[in-house]
Amino acid sequence: MLRLSGLSKTYADGTEALRDISLQVGKGDILALVGGSGCGKTTLLRLIAGLDIPSSGAITVNGETIKGPHPSIGIVFQEPRLLPWLTVAGNVGFGLAGLPPQERQARILHALEKVGLAGYDQRWPRELSGGQQQRVAIARAFVTEPKVLLLDEPFSALDAFTRASLHDHLLLLWAETKPTVVMVTHDVEEAITLADRVVVMRPRPGRMMETISVTLDRPRDRLALGFDKAKRRILHALDRSLQPEKAAPTQKGADNASHWW
C-alpha cells in the first residue's frame, strides 16, 4: 500500500531532518508517529503529501512513485487552514471542483453530517469554533476519498473533550472508506486510541526507533488494562528515544535530556 524506502531529507541549510526511514503501511491501517520535537514527524508527512521533495529514497502508493501532491493522498494540517472566503460547504467541496454539482453537494452534505456539522453548510468559517473548523478540515480531506490520509497533529490545539469527540468522528469517517492513515501526534493516549501501530521516533536527525503494535479491539477503552500496558511501552520507548545515544550518559547528554522534558 504505502511504502517508504530509505527516505532521507536534508534541508538546504544542512539540517538533517530525516535519516533512512523505511516503513510499510497496509491498506486501511492506522499508523501513529510519536516522538519529541525536532524528530522530523511533520517533515515526514510533508514528504508523503508531496509538499517537500526527499533528498533520497522513495515513496510509493500501490507501486506508484509519489513525486508531488497526488489525488490519492489527503492531508489534515495542524491548523484547520480553511479558506475564509468560502462557506463551510465551499471548503469541504474545495477538492471536488471536477464533479457535477449535484454529486458534489451530496458528498459535501454527507461528510458534514458524519463530522456532526449538518446544517452548517452555509456558515462562514469565522462563525465556527476551533473544534468545528478542524472538523470541516477533516471533512474536506475525507470527501475526495483518498487512499492515504495524513494527519499532522490535527487535534493538538483542542481541549481534551473536543479531542475525544473528534477521535470518534474521525473513526466514523475512516470506517466508511478505510483509507490508510498516517498520523503525527505527541499525545500517547491519542496514538493508542486510534492506531494499529505506533512508531516511536528519535530526534536529530529523525530516525525510527521502535515500532509498537496495538492489538486492542475498537472502540478502545482508555480504562482497559491493555490500554495502560500499551501506554507504558510507548512512554518507555519515548523515554529512551530522548536519552543520549551512548549508554553512559555524559554531562552534556544529561543536559540535553532535561532540555527535552
Add this chain to the structure above:
Amino acid sequence: MTDTMSHSDQQHSVDPRDPRSLRVKGSNPSRSIALAGVLLPLLLAILWEAAIRSGWAVGRLMPPPSTIGATLWELAKSGELQLHCLATLGRVLAGFALGALFGTMIGAAAGALVVVRRLIDPTLQALRAVPSIAWVPLFILWMGIFETSKVALIAVGVFFPVYLGVAGAIEGIDRKLIEVGQVFRLSRWAMIRRVMLPAVLPAWIIALRSGLGLGFMFVVAAEFMGASEGLGFLLVDGQQMGKPAQILASIITFAVLGKLADGVLVMVSKPLLLWQDTARGAL
C-alpha cells in the same frame, strides 16, 4: 460517555440553521453614533450663521452657510454646477481607471515575481516621493494643457497606492493556504483564481479606495493647470474674482463627491467581503 463528549464543542453555538444567530446585534446604536458625526459640523455652521446674523461678525471672507447655500443653489440652477461636477468626475474616473489598471497589473507582477520587484520597485519608490505638483509643468510640456495631461496626472496619483497595496498583499499571501491549493493539485491558473485573488481582495479594495482619494486630490492640481470647467476651475475662478462663497461651495461639493465615490466603491465591494472576520461588527 462519548455521547456527551461529541456535543461538548458546540455548547456555545446557537441554532445552526439561522445564519444571523451569531451576528452581533444592535444596529440601532451604531446608527445613532453615525449621526453623531454630523452633529459637530452642523453645530459649527449654526453658530457661525448666528454670529453673522447678530452682527457679531462680518463674514466677508468667511461667508455664512446661508450665502454658501445660495451660491450652490444658483450654480445648480444655471446648470453650471452639474457641468463642473461632470467634468471633474470624468477626469477622476478616467485617471482612476488608468491608474488602478496599471497599479494592479504592475503591483501583481512585483508581488509575485522577485525579479520584477528587484528591477522596478526602487525606481517606483523614488518616483512616488515626487510631489504631485512637480509633474504639472512636465506633463503640460509633454501632453499639452488639455485633458490628456490632466488624466495622466490623476492616473499617476492613483497608481502608487494601488501598486503598493497590491504588491504587498500578494507578497503577504499565507503560504499555508497556498499549500491547501497544492494538496488539491490546483493548476497555476486555478491557484490564482481560487486562492490568490480572493486572498488579496480585501487589500486590493482598500488600495483602490486610497487610490480614489488621491485621485480627488490630484484632480485639483490638474485643474489648476488651466481648465475652463471643473470644480478646480471654480476654485481658481472664485479666488481670482474674489468670491469666497464660490470657493467654499466647490470645497463642499468636492467633499460630497469624494465621499459619494468612496461610498459607491464600498457598496460595490461589500458583497465580495462578507466573509471577512473583522472587528467592525463588534465595534
